[in-house]
Amino acid sequence: MTDSASPSTPFLDEAARLLGPRGLTTDPDLLAPWLTDWRGRFTGRACALASPADVDELASLVRLCARHGVPIVPQGGNSGMSGGATPDESGAALLLSLRRMNAIRRIDAEAGQATCEAGVILQTLHEAAEAQGLRFPLTLGGKGSATVGGLISTNAGGSQVLRHGSMRALVLGLEAVLADGRIFSQLTPLKKDNRGFDLKQLLIGSEGTLGIVTAATLRLLPAVAxxxxxxxxxxxxxxxxxxxxxxxxxxxxxxxxxxxxxxxxxxxxxxxxxxxxxxxxxxxxxxxxxxxxxxxxxxxxxxxxxxxxxxxxxxxxxxxxxxxxxxxxxxxxxxxxxxxxxxxxRARGPAVQHDISVPVEAMPSFVETTAPMLEAEFPGVEAIAFGHLGDGNVHYHVIAPQETDGRSWNATTGKAISRRVHDLVTEWGGSISAEHGIGQLKRDELARLGDPVALSMLRAVKQAMDPEGLLNPGKLI
Structure with missing residues (x-):
């Protein structure tokens, strides 16, 4: 980390006093596991790793970062697919972990609701709900590491989206810390609330660029018999x-x-x-x-x-x-x-993976039309689609020819394939990200292919809520 990129010593000293020894570390060995995304595609640097104990401590930390101009990169279980929780290479950012904020504050069996903090592991939530004869109807392969905050910030889906929807449909109330350190608290769910915009929906799926999710009230259902x-x-x-x-x-x-x-x-x-x-x-x-x-x-x-x-x-x-x-x-x-x-x-060798969606009724035609096209345009590859047909979302993987050097292929042919896949998805009226978010992996592709009006609205919201651009910079937009 260069001196020009490093936050000042006064900032780190103040952060250390605020958070205590459990809440802040600059030890390179302790930071290292969290500086690379789990797929190994992105590696960055950070000035420190902060782990606040509660929402008030986090709010104070965010105000401190705002005063010193220190960027913040929130991170849940570090199991995201798009590099959205990995800092850049400058070393200027503070990596923020919410894993200490892992309390299930309340389960209301009669109302079918759980209020839990952002650091709660999905599997832990499942087990707590089951103990009350209930269930949280969202699951995925990374349930042992994915956190509630990360799932909300990326609007995660999973195998039960067909009937119960993604996190947008399951979040009844939300608590978050905004870019200036204020606490947005709307945890109490209301069946009807017509006081303007549904502000919690701005934060769901925003990948930590508008606010830091700290807690949520989630919908629970009766356990499956x-x-x-x-x-x-x-x-x-x-x-x-x-x-x-x-x-x-x-x-x-x-x-x-x-x-x-x-x-x-x-x-x-x-x-x-x-x-x-x-x-x-x-x-x-x-x-x-x-x-x-x-x-x-x-x-x-x-x-x-x-x-x-x-x-x-x-x-x-x-x-x-x-x-x-x-x-x-x-x-x-x-x-x-x-x-x-x-x-x-993955064991077969290098591949480029795409998390795409098109209108549900068009998915069979899309796959059966585009897979042969890609295999013809890029000789030796194999195009494979699998996943959630019921909601128009498949994982569209293009596997490299055998005996291919993965690093060089991904940087050249792989990039060209992804660009072609995204072009085709856009032509079919679909989305280049169905459930894994944009992060830094697809940021440039979103800028290239996104509707200009929609993109200008996204940027306007970002500017209004985070005018200094300190929340997860370089992600999404």
Missing amino acids: ERIVIWAGVPSLAAARTLLLHCDAVEGEALEGFEVMPQASIDAVVEHLPAARPPLQGRHAWHVLIEVVADRAQADTLRARCEIMMADAFEKSLVEDAALSASEGQAEAFWLIRETVPAAE
Whole structure:
């Protein structure tokens, strides 16, 4: 860190007095694990790592940073996919961890609400809700490290978005510290509140650029009494979409998950995880994972209903083969295959990953049209799509030819592929980021492809709420 980039000694001294030895460190060994994003794509530097104990301490710290002009980079579990929680290379920024602010302040079982701080780990929230006979209906592969604050700041999705929506739909109230150190407190949820803008929605998905989320009141649902996970083989992505419409018509609110994977992804999982056993013996162009759940009142009839639903699907030639989970262990085994797809593809070698969405009804045509185009334009690559068909969001990965040097390929051909993918997504009326945020990974692409009017509105909001540009600079916009 150069002297010109370093915050002054008085700033660090004041921060140390404010936060105490547990709350501030400049030890390089303690900072190092948090200066690189978990995918290893971005590495930065920071003047210190701050870990305030509560919202008042954080508010005082933010005021101190504002007075000294020190940028702040908030970080949750450091499990983001777009480099949104990694500082730049200047060393000027203060890295802010909210992991000490990890209290579940209240669970109201009758109201179906949990009020918890930003540092609460998602899995911890799941366990606390389960102890009260409830559940928080958002889950993802990184639930053991992802924090509530990070999930809110990136508007995270997951495998249950089909029925329950992303974090935007699950946040009932919010608390945050603004750029000038004031505390925005709107934790009490109201069914109806018509006092102007829904200010909490400005902060949800803003990636720490407008304010630092410190706590939230979240929606809880009754615990699932029974679930059936179905694995089906279908001949095409269009057929999978038709099957989705069939399942939704039959089961409605009980249908909570609908994931698609091509045969190539299943093959990669089996190679990567030898203990994995494909639920179906035959090979199919596409595989579909369907989750259907029931409360206590409907639990006894769930299996029979699912059997009827799939029998009708067979009769209508919507599926080629299917298997219903016979136990909770088998249901978990089905999901393990789906959740291992990203790791299995990483093991195959270099790839560029895209978290994209297009209108739900257009997704089959988009994938079936663009994948061959990319493979023709970039010889030797393989384009793979998998994920949440029900909400028009798939993970669109383009895998490099074998024996490719990952670093040089990603910097050249990989960049060209991503640019082409984003162009195609935009042509189809979609989004270059469906659930992982923009961060620094897609910031320039958003500036290139975003609607100019929308971008000017984003910049105006940023200027109004953070005129000095100290909150997570270089991210999103």
